[in-house]
Amino acid sequence: MIKSVKFRIYPNKMQKEFIDQTLECSRIVYNKGLELRTKSLKSKEHTGFKETSALIAKLKKSKKFAFLKQADAVALMQSMKDLDTGFKKYYKKTAKFPHFKRKTEGRMTYRTVNNQDSIRIAGKYIRLPKVGYIKVIQTMDVGRIHFATVERTATGKYFVSLCVDFEPGNRINEGNAIGIDVGIKTFYTDSNGNKVDNPRYLEKMEKRLARERRRLSHKQSGSNNYKKQRIKVAKVYEKIHDQRNDFLQKQSTKLIRENKTVCIEDLNVQGMKRNHKLANQITSASWTSFFYMLDYKAKWYGNIIRRVPNNYTSSQTCNCCGYQYRKVRTKNLRYWECPVCHAKHDRDINASINILKKGLEQA
Numbered sequence: 001m002i003k004s005v006k007f008r009i010y011p012n013k014m015q016k017e018f019i020d021q022t023l024e025c026s027r028i029v030y031n032k033g034l035e036l037r038t039k040s041l042k043s044k045e046h047t048g049f050k051e052t053s054a055l056i057a058k059l060k061k062s063k064k065f066a067f068l069k070q071a072d073a074v075a076l077m078q079s080m081k082d083l084d085t086g087f088k089k090y091y092k093k094t095a096k097f098p099h100f101k102r103k104t105e106g107r108m109t110y111r112t113v114n115n116q117d118s119i120r121i122a123g124k125y126i127r128l129p130k131v132g133y134i135k136v137i138q139t140m141d142v143g144r145i146h147f148a149t150v151e152r153t154a155t156g157k158y159f160v161s162l163c164v165d166f167e168p169g170n171r172i173n174e175g176n177a178i179g180i181d182v183g184i185k186t187f188y189t190d191s192n193g194n195k196v197d198n199p200r201y202l203e204k205m206e207k208r209l210a211r212e213r214r215r216l217s218h219k220q221s222g223s224n225n226y227k228k229q230r231i232k233v234a235k236v237y238e239k240i241h242d243q244r245n246d247f248l249q250k251q252s253t254k255l256i257r258e259n260k261t262v263c264i265e266d267l268n269v270q271g272m273k274r275n276h277k278l279a280n281q282i283t284s285a286s287w288t289s290f291f292y293m294l295d296y297k298a299k300w301y302g303n304i305i306r307r308v309p310n311n312y313t314s315s316q317t318c319n320c321c322g323y324q325y326r327k328v329r330t331k332n333l334r335y336w337e338c339p340v341c342h343a344k345h346d347r348d349i350n351a352s353i354n355i356l357k358k359g360l361e362q363a
């Protein structure tokens with residue numbers, strides 16, 4: 001199996017320049033490829049990955065783009081691969097038409113492939129093609145490296161994510177099954193009656209983010225103060241992201257460790273992201289990552305994830321007798337009593353039990 005591990009790297013000034021150069025060149029090449037493919041769509045010529053990778057060689061020969069020679073050539077090729085994937089997704093209707101990448105001071109990445117140990121860890125250093133040996137804070141041992149994604153954050157930090165071979169250990173769980181109902185206020189409620197709250201510090205950070213963003217909106221775009229404030233905003237984002245990630249990793253590991261089968265609701269997270277409240281946006285974004293983590297950890301350890309279609313009935317159906325009590329939704333009741341069998345329900349616990357039931361029915 002394969003997993004990705006992320007380490008912070010500390011490039012020196014020269015190395016930063018090399019990395020920044022490849023980041024920028026990858027962006028330019030991507031845009032040039034997109035331009036070519038868009039044009040050929042209009043003239044109905046076929047242009048795919050092969051043609052766009054030939055374009056790189058052509059550009060390097062031209063005077064205007066000769067500087068591309070200085071960048072990591074593998075990364076430039078990967079950029080065209082990403083573009084190709086973008087088009088494939090577009091044709092499959094799972095993504096929008098690829099868009100041009102703007103020059104940005106925000107987060108940027110490039111990906112490069114390990115060719116005969118061109119990427120390797122040596123003591124406190126990691127070797128990257130074209131950049132050489134960079135200081136790295138390695139927090140765990142890694143298996144064979146397939147490729148590396150080099151990242152520069154909006155706050156000017158550098159990271160490397162390595163895609164490595166990985167042998168998941170055997171985990172014993174007792175074949176438990178659980179249903180999960182995610183929410184805005186409580187992060188999730190499970191069918192055993194447990195509630196996991198959103199961490200408190202997030203609320204505080206979200207307030208701070210809103211404040212710093214407001215301040216940014218009052219600065220004149222392009223001014224020095226604007227740049228300083230932009231980094232402040234990016235720093236808060238980064239902190240929220242790190243804390244979120246930590247929380248989600250722990251919660252997903254716990255669920256997978258304790259249960260063989262995890263039943264979740266197939267949520268329309270895209271629709272929820274349109275929600276105007278910032279806190280809610282962050283919460284719904286974290287459901288996506290949470291489900292993603294559950295999926296890949298389930299693959300590692302042989303667990304089963306069952307997705308139950310979301311159709312609003314899970315919260316209003318009595319899990320004891322099956323009666324549908326519409327008032328739960330129309331009146332937004334947190335606690336209710338079933339008018340038929342008189343079972344008393346906490347809305348979210350009841351919903352998670354229904355999700356578990358529906359998930360198990362799929363077996």
Ligand SMILES: [Zn+2]
Nearest residue numbers: 318321338341
């Ligand atoms: Zn009932």
